Amino acid sequence: MKFSEQWLRSWVNPKLESDALAHLLTMAGLEVEEADPAAPAFTQVIVAEVLSVTKHENADRLNVCSVNVGEAAPIQIVCGAPNVAPGVRVPCARVGAVLPGDFKIKQAKVRGVESNGMLCSAKELGISEESDGLLLLPADAPVGTSIRDYLNLDDTLLTLKLTPNRADCLSIRGIAREVAALTGAVQTPVAIDPVAPTIDDTLSIKLEAGSACSRYAGRIVRGINRQAATPGWMKQRLERSGIRSISAVVDITNYVMLEQGQPMHAFDANKLQGGILVRFAQEGEKLTLLNGKELDLTTDMLVITDGVRPVALAGIMGGANSEIDDDSADIFLESAFFAPADIAGKARRLGFSSDASHRFERGVDFGHAREALERATRLLVEICGGQVGPIVETTTTLPARKPVTLRVSRVARVLGLALPGADVLSLLQRLGLAAELNGDVITVTPPSFRFDIEIEEDLIEEVARVYGYDNIPVAPAGSRIAMLPQPGNARDKFALKRILVAAGYQEAITYAFVEEKWERELAGNNAAVKLINPIASQMSVMRSSLLGGLISALQYNLNRKAERVRLFELGRVFHGVSDRVQPEKVAGLAWGLRDPEQWATTKAAVDFFDIKADVEALIAPRVAEFRRASHSALHPGRSADIVVDGIVVGWVGELHPQWVQAYDLVQAPVVFELDVAPLLAVTPVRAKAVTRQQAVRRDLALVVDESQSLASLQSAFASAAQPLVTGIELFDIYRGKGVPEGKKSLAFKVLLQDTQKTLTDEEVEGAVAALIAAAHSCGATLRA
Numbered sequence: 001m002k003f004s005e006q007w008l009r010s011w012v013n014p015k016l017e018s019d020a021l022a023h024l025l026t027m028a029g030l031e032v033e034e035a036d037p038a039a040p041a042f043t044q045v046i047v048a049e050v051l052s053v054t055k056h057e058n059a060d061r062l063n064v065c066s067v068n069v070g071e072a073a074p075i076q077i078v079c080g081a082p083n084v085a086p087g088v089r090v091p092c093a094r095v096g097a098v099l100p101g102d103f104k105i106k107q108a109k110v111r112g113v114e115s116n117g118m119l120c121s122a123k124e125l126g127i128s129e130e131s132d133g134l135l136l137l138p139a140d141a142p143v144g145t146s147i148r149d150y151l152n153l154d155d156t157l158l159t160l161k162l163t164p165n166r167a168d169c170l171s172i173r174g175i176a177r178e179v180a181a182l183t184g185a186v187q188t189p190v191a192i193d194p195v196a197p198t199i200d201d202t203l204s205i206k207l208e209a210g211s212a213c214s215r216y217a218g219r220i221v222r223g224i225n226r227q228a229a230t231p232g233w234m235k236q237r238l239e240r241s242g243i244r245s246i247s248a249v250v251d252i253t254n255y256v257m258l259e260q261g262q263p264m265h266a267f268d269a270n271k272l273q274g275g276i277l278v279r280f281a282q283e284g285e286k287l288t289l290l291n292g293k294e295l296d297l298t299t300d301m302l303v304i305t306d307g308v309r310p311v312a313l314a315g316i317m318g319g320a321n322s323e324i325d326d327d328s329a330d331i332f333l334e335s336a337f338f339a340p341a342d343i344a345g346k347a348r349r350l351g352f353s354s355d356a357s358h359r360f361e362r363g364v365d366f367g368h369a370r371e372a373l374e375r376a377t378r379l380l381v382e383i384c385g386g387q388v389g390p391i392v393e394t395t396t397t398l399p400a401r402k403p404v405t406l407r408v409s410r411v412a413r414v415l416g417l418a419l420p421g422a423d424v425l426s427l428l429q430r431l432g433l434a435a436e437l438n439g440d441v442i443t444v445t446p447p448s449f450r451f452d453i454e455i456e457e458d459l460i461e462e463v464a465r466v467y468g469y470d471n472i473p474v475a476p477a478g479s480r481i482a483m484l485p486q487p488g489n490a491r492d493k494f495a496l497k498r499i500l501v502a503a504g505y506q507e508a509i510t511y512a513f514v515e516e517k518w519e520r521e522l523a524g525n526n527a528a529v530k531l532i533n534p535i536a537s538q539m540s541v542m543r544s545s546l547l548g549g550l551i552s553a554l555q556y557n558l559n560r561k562a563e564r565v566r567l568f569e570l571g572r573v574f575h576g577v578s579d580r581v582q583p584e585k586v587a588g589l590a591w592g593l594r595d596p597e598q599w600a601t602t603k604a605a606v607d608f609f610d611i612k613a614d615v616e617a618l619i620a621p622r623v624a625e626f627r628r629a630s631h632s633a634l635h636p637g638r639s640a641d642i643v644v645d646g647i648v649v650g651w652v653g654e655l656h657p658q659w660v661q662a663y664d665l666v667q668a669p670v671v672f673e674l675d676v677a678p679l680l681a682v683t684p685v686r687a688k689a690v691t692r693q694q695a696v697r698r699d700l701a702l703v704v705d706e707s708q709s710l711a712s713l714q715s716a717f718a719s720a721a722q723p724l725v726t727g728i729e730l731f732d733i734y735r736g737k738g739v740p741e742g743k744k745s746l747a748f749k750v751l752l753q754d755t756q757k758t759l760t761d762e763e764v765e766g767a768v769a770a771l772i773a774a775a776h777s778c779g780a781t782l783r784a
Contacts, residue, residue: 012183025179031161051067052086219391248380256375267324279305281298281300402446424463433446496570497568507567507568513535549569568588590611615674626642627648631653638653642674655670694753696759698750
């Protein structure tokens, strides 16, 4: 909501400077996002009248002007503007003036002719980005008056960043009500006097949409002057609110929307083929809107019809078939209430937004529709003339205003404020809430303009806002803090994050809403959970994998010339709508060099085994098994399932070359994804004595099939359960002479040790024999 501070102060004028007013609104929950001057600083610019214009003798495009600046004698100014003419009144910068950009006006000679100032355009004064010539002022502009005073340029344009629940502040009326409540200043709203009908013409109004439209009021105004110009004061307030002036009738409806908070629309009464009928659209109906967009209407769209065809999309935009044009002399003004639930999301679905939909989908004051219609009628008659018909209004069941109770003791407990009940009652009544105090309980009936007051906590928030967050005393917490037990067989999710950060990864946080193409390509998911009302077309489904977000983050970094990327994310994925199919996952991605570039290491790209080590560190102290597997997103020969205690808990691998090329990644990143739940269980650490005995090493070279996995051999060694064996590590893989084709030789280092004594040859050989026997069970043989 953007508005002029001067406009607001015409309703309520607290004794606060602009900065203090902005801070007050922000601390009351109406965040002032921007506070910009209506015009940049400049000095000594006045209203002047051009008396005469003669051609410059030495320049074809320059004129020598005699200018009345309100002094005894006119001054001479050389001007090159195409629209300079005798009799016009324009801004004039006197000698000594300083214009925006620190441009100083001096007495000078222009092509040999003396010039004593400068006639200015709107662009030169900084109040417009473009201009075709001098800023022409009305003929009655007082000569000699400061242009800043005449155009009210000493104004501040405030932009509120309102939360969706505060639709009541999408108008000057609503903001003024808040400021008056917060400061105690007297509010002087615009008086709305009913306009007496001068003709009997009416249109019938029928409501057939149930609660979607429970109030609709309208009236006919005939014989308006479509050529009437919008008054300068109204045009200025509209422009400072970010709305372009179009025509007097449209400007009036926009002005009332900004002032009163009630979106309105004007139909050409002669283009309506019957009375007004509000209903839901029927299959096959079409409507072309004022913005030129042709719609195929659906049955959940609320439309306004003339009994024959749709003439407007209710609460969003009028139709082109009933728009006002230069020949329109008779209009039908509407003022209605449409239920937020039936308007919300429709404009976004259609790919555009409007000021009306922005308000209706958040909630408009359903009790103020008639008054807003009277206000618009009064302005229309004053500006455009015309004969006014009586208001026709139809209502059904309006939204119920259920009373909400507030315990004064609860206010003290939540806010730490020992306020008497009468003070709490006064704070609520200042907001325009109908409240009654009975002992410790205040009963509040929410007014028609507040849709956000439903429970006791809403009223506590209102008390805190009006009392002032800055005025609430700060006191140290008085409660005891107990140290919670930490089970030795479990860890929290932050432990997983710390492990990955220690390994050089940085945490990424990406949207749970993703592109449907990601789900098909990277997750192999053709049945993704679709959003009914996505915030953007590329965010239409819920993610079932974290991979898409990480690859998108990688692209973002590569576009900024990153040479080494390590990212991880811990978050929830969605295989359905119930809690049991929304597990938490942790995923990681590594791209680029294995180590940061430095003199002591060679440049080597990260590979599968680097990330496998990171995954093992994440799972430790438990031991994972890595099984060859296929995945729609991964390289078929460089990917594996991760198995813990016989259960597949995730996968790891190199991104498939197809997607490396499709996503323009230059080289393949290595990625992994794991279920979080299994990683939170850990084996308690148990102390063991440190042996003083020397370790014994034996090397085993085993010949196995080329397809044999290391994990199966490691599992077989573990099943041998030899207590003297303290470590088994693979240190060589050999293929070639001496090893049959289709086979490979795996060389293992076996360490044996006892904590109490030196091992004998018999004990060592017995343990090694047990390992060999276990390897035989997997089809391995000793290499000759």
